[in-house]
Amino acid sequence: MVDKEEFKYLEGLCKIRFEKDELEKVTSRLNDVLGHLDNLGRVDTEGIKPTSHVIEITNAFREDVPGKSISRKEALKNAPDTEGHGFKIPDLD
Amino acid sequence: MELNYLCAHELKKLLRKKEIKSEEIVESIAQRVEKVEKLLNSHITRTLDMAKEQAGLCDDIFSRGRGLKDLTGIPVGLKDNISTKNIRTTCSSTILKDFEPVYDATVVSKLKKQGYILSGKLNMDEFAMGSSSENCCFGPSVRNPWDLDYVAGGSSGGSAAAVAAGETICSLGSDTGGSIRIPASFCGVVGMKPTYGRVSRYGLVAFSSSLDQIGPITRDVTDSALMLNAICGYDRMDSTSIPQAVPDYTSYLHDDIKGYRIGIPRELALEGIDSDEKKGLERCLALLEEMGARVETISLPVLKYALSVYYIISPSEAFSNLSRFDGIRYGHRKDKYETLEEAYTSNRSSGFGDEVKRRIIMGAFCLSKGHYDDYYEKARKVRSLIVNDFRDAFSKYDVLVCPATPTIAFKLGERAKDSWRMYMTDKCASPANLAGLPAISIPAGLSEEGLPIGFQIMGNILREDNVLRVAYSLEKALDFNRRPPL
Numbered sequence: 001m002v003d004k005e006e007f008k009y010l011e012g013l014c015k016i017r018f019e020k021d022e023l024e025k026v027t028s029r030l031n032d033v034l035g036h037l038d039n040l041g042r043v044d045t046e047g048i049k050p051t052s053h054v055i056e057i058t059n060a061f062r063e064d065v066p067g068k069s070i071s072r073k074e075a076l077k078n079a080p081d082t083e084g085h086g087f088k089i090p091d092l093d
Numbered sequence: 094m095e096l097n098y099l100c101a102h103e104l105k106k107l108l109r110k111k112e113i114k115s116e117e118i119v120e121s122i123a124q125r126v127e128k129v130e131k132l133l134n135s136h137i138t139r140t141l142d143m144a145k146e147q148a149g150l151c152d153d154i155f156s157r158g159r160g161l162k163d164l165t166g167i168p169v170g171l172k173d174n175i176s177t178k179n180i181r182t183t184c185s186s187t188i189l190k191d192f193e194p195v196y197d198a199t200v201v202s203k204l205k206k207q208g209y210i211l212s213g214k215l216n217m218d219e220f221a222m223g224s225s226s227e228n229c230c231f232g233p234s235v236r237n238p239w240d241l242d243y244v245a246g247g248s249s250g251g252s253a254a255a256v257a258a259g260e261t262i263c264s265l266g267s268d269t270g271g272s273i274r275i276p277a278s279f280c281g282v283v284g285m286k287p288t289y290g291r292v293s294r295y296g297l298v299a300f301s302s303s304l305d306q307i308g309p310i311t312r313d314v315t316d317s318a319l320m321l322n323a324i325c326g327y328d329r330m331d332s333t334s335i336p337q338a339v340p341d342y343t344s345y346l347h348d349d350i351k352g353y354r355i356g357i358p359r360e361l362a363l364e365g366i367d368s369d370e371k372k373g374l375e376r377c378l379a380l381l382e383e384m385g386a387r388v389e390t391i392s393l394p395v396l397k398y399a400l401s402v403y404y405i406i407s408p409s410e411a412f413s414n415l416s417r418f419d420g421i422r423y424g425h426r427k428d429k430y431e432t433l434e435e436a437y438t439s440n441r442s443s444g445f446g447d448e449v450k451r452r453i454i455m456g457a458f459c460l461s462k463g464h465y466d467d468y469y470e471k472a473r474k475v476r477s478l479i480v481n482d483f484r485d486a487f488s489k490y491d492v493l494v495c496p497a498t499p500t501i502a503f504k505l506g507e508r509a510k511d512s513w514r515m516y517m518t519d520k521c522a523s524p525a526n527l528a529g530l531p532a533i534s535i536p537a538g539l540s541e542e543g544l545p546i547g548f549q550i551m552g553n554i555l556r557e558d559n560v561l562r563v564a565y566s567l568e569k570a571l572d573f574n575r576r577p578p579l
Binding site: 002007009010011013014015016017018026029030032033034036037039040041043045048049050051052053054055057060062070074075077078079080081087089090092 | 191192193195196289290303329332333334335336395397398401402404405412416419420421422423424425426428429430431432433434436437438439441442445450451453454455457458461467468470471472473474475476477478480512513516527528529554
């Protein structure tokens with residue numbers, strides 16, 4: 001069960017904040033889902049290796065050669081704010 | 094002739110015989126979009142003006158008669174999480190509302206080589222998180238063309254609704270836990286998720302990288318094979334891309350499955366399935382037997398846990414993938430902050446919708462100290478058991494079949510407030526993603542209320558041949574009327 005304090009901690013990890021008046025509802029919804037996920041505890045996984053990817057591909061290396069990349073103009077194209085050749089962030093105290 | 098309702102392979106023949114022009118196809122689509130789009134909301138960005146220009150160029154190619162490909166001059170819509178250079182790609186999210194990619198996804202480059210025509214960027218659940226296409230940040234939910242009070246399914250709801258309603262000819266969706274097959278099933282069209290790694294994910298905005306796969310939504314199985322021919326193949330830009338040659342998928346379209354061994358996993362086909370889907374299943378099984386296939390019910394007990402595994406692994410990977418959205422280099426940004434920490438939190442909190450925020454939080458929980466072993470690590474171990482069980486099953490059976498969804502389409506708003514009830518929609522579809530299997534959903538008829546029923550066929554890794562062959566044979570036998578009343 002996630003309590004108020006742990007939910008605040010998770011929000012901090014995610015850099016996400018719910019409105020104060022939503023907190024109770026969101027926490028209870030999360031706990032309801034977690035309750036359903038708990039059934040995994042019943043599965044015996046002793047000695048089983050975890051799966052990250054189903055296709056056995058390892059070390060998909062390619063040659064390290066310089067190639068065409070996006071231009072500076074393209075890299076900055078979607079920035080909310082820029083200055084000179086860089087991304088600009090808002091003034092911070 | 095209403096060209097917007099024909100299949101790509103039918104249009105291809107007419108184009109080559111010079112009986113029609115690509116411009117006429119685009120025109121018939123434009124008229125249809127004009128008429129029904131305000132009811133369906135299947136599009137985020139319309140590109141029909143560009144499409145008309147493109148059609149003119151295609152018609153020049155046809156008049157010269159050289160360099161023709163299967164999809165030359167054919168309109169295709171793209172789910173709005175597939176990057177299109179200089180064309181807005183939003184993932185149906187406020188955080189990307191004005192985002193214009195500076196490169197094309199590999200699938201888009203491949204379609205361009207075919208001479209396709211982009212008909213529009215299609216609506217979806219935000220960042221592909223949803224089973225109903227109700228989590229849309231631009232305009233209302235996508236509606237089902239068979240009955241506007243019902244959901245189109247998700248997350249590729251726009252891709253399925255647009256094809257079903259004749260707003261485009263084919264589309265691409267993405268499938269992380271059923272997001273192609275679920276809406277295809279709800280909208281009465283064909284949705285195919287290829288083997289994980291068969292289609293490059295380069296340029297697909299990542300949700301859950303070990304599960305995401307791009308695939309086609311089409312009106313029939315033949316078009317599905319044509320689209321696979323166009324988009325499959327090794328890509329060095331995707332480190333999980335399979336370095337193997339791609340066959341001609343149309344060569345598997347044989348109406349002959351005599352002696353095929355077909356397994357019905359009880360956990361996905363018989364338990365928790367509503368009466369409409371069961372009726373569809375029974376009809377399909379009877380036809381498969383009539384065609385000479387050997388059909389048997391089997392049990393893969395660990396599949397009971399597949400949905401839990403999916404709803405631990407996918408939010409955990411999403412937590413990591415979506416950490417890049419901070420409103421600094423691109424994306425939505427709010428104006429005033431006290432601290433940098435506050436800047437990130439404020440941009441993300443106002444840029445993401447509620448379901449996306451809930452899943453990121455859930456991912457953080459599953460990965461956090463004290464819970465990691467019981468959730469994320471445990472889920473990855475149970476995933477191994479699921480992979481093993483499927484491997485054993487495919488040593489005895491050519492394909493496994495079950496409904497694509499536990500129920501037919503549900504009413505708008507019906508499951509929106511109950512997360513787990515919504516997540517249950519993915520019960521039959523998500524196991525194929527966990528094991529990387531190719532799987533298709535084809536329409537198996539209509540319910541009494543006139544809503545489509547979807548039937549799913551899963552194959553072993555890289556055995557799209559078996560999936561397509563069974564789907565093609567069954568499609569012929571079912572003879573589904575593929576046009577909604579809208």
